[in-house]
Amino acid sequence: MNRQIPLIVCFSFGLVMFLQYFSNHTISRSVNLAILDYWQIIFAFTLIIGVVSFIKVNLTKISRRIDRPYLIVGLLGMISMPFMALIWGIKADSPFMWMFENVQAPMASTVFALLAFFVASASFRGFRARSLQASILLGAALIILLSRSNLPLPYTEHLSELADWIRNYPSMTARRAILIGIGLGSLTTSLRVILGIERTWLGGER
C-alpha cells in the first residue's frame, strides 16, 4: 500500500496534466495553473526539509569538532538572513538587501569569475591537438575566442563572420541533435514514470 497509493497518484496527476494540454477549456486551464502553483508550494516545503537537514548536519559536525569555525560562520550567515528579514523586512534599503548586495552578490560573482582561471588552466592541459576531433574542438574554440576579443587581428571582420557561421550552422545543428535526443529521452522516461514502469523515485522499501 505504501507504494501503490503514490503510483496511483502519480498516474492520475500525469494523465490530467497530459490531457489538459489538448484542451483550451477554462476549467482545464485553471486546473493546470492550480497544479503548477501546488508545485511551487510543495517545493517550498522541500526547501524547509533541506534547510533543517543543513542545520542538523552542521550541528553534528560542530559537536564532533570538524571544521568548527567555518561551519559556525555558515550557520550564522544562514540564520542572520531570516533574522534580519523578520525584524527589518526585505525592502530595498533593509539590512537583508544590504547583505545580499554587499556580501552575497560580490562573493558569488567572484567565485564565478574564479572559474575563468580554472577553465584556462584545464584547457591548457587538456587542449592538445592529439586527434582530428580534438583539433576541430580546439579550432572552433579559438575562432570563437579570437572573434569576440578586441585584439587588433588581421581579417577581424571575416573572423567574426566565420564565428557567426560556425555558431549558426554546424554548432547549432549538433545542439539540435542533442536537444532532439533529450526530448525523446524525456518523453520515454515520462511515459515510464506515468505508467509505473519507472519506480526509482519511490526510494527504498519502507
Place this chain on the structure above:
Amino acid sequence: MDISTIIAGLLTLIIFTFLYKDNPFYKMAESLLIGVSIGYVLVITWTNTLMDMLFEPLFQNAELTLLIPLLLGLLMLGRFSNKTVALSRIPIAVMIGSGAGIAIPTMLYNRTIKQLSASVMPLFLPDGSFNFSGIVVIVGLLSTLAYFYFSREHKGKFGSFAKLGTFFLMIFFGTTFGYTVMSRMSTFIGRMEFLLSDFLKITQ
C-alpha cells in the same frame, strides 16, 4: 569610501586568495557565502511562495482549495521521521506525475518537432544560388543523430556517417567552451573593475 564597498571589496579579495592556494580566510568566506545564500533563498521562498501564494490567500481570503497544497506540503515534512517517511511519497508523486504529464507534449513539441522543422531549410535561395549552409545543417543533424543511435553497431558506412557526427559535436563543444570562457572572463573583468576603481581607487 563607505563600509559597503569596503566589505564587498575585502570579501572579493578573500575569494581571490584561492588562486594562490586554499586558506582559512577563503574557507571562511566560502562558508559565509553558502550560509547567506541559503538564508536568502529561504526568505525569498517564504515571502514569495508560502506567504503570497499559500498563507495569505488561505487565511485572509479563505481560498479553501489551497488546503490541498498545504496538506501535500505538510505530508512532505514526513521525511523527518522513519515512521512517516512513506507519507512524503504522495507529494513527491504529485510533483513527479504532473511533471511527467507536462513533459510529454512539451518535450515532443519544443525539443523534437520544433527542432526538426527548424533544421529543414531550402537548398536553393531566392536568387537561385545553392544554400551550402542548408546542406551542412541536414548532414550535421542526421550524422549527429546517427552517432547517438546505439541500436546498430557503428561499423561500415553507418560508422563513418556516425563519425562525421562527432566532428559536428566537437564544433558544438568548442563554440560552447569559447562562449563559456568569454562569460567567465567578462565576470572577472567586472570584479577587477570593482576592485581597482571602487575599492582601491587606482583607476577611475
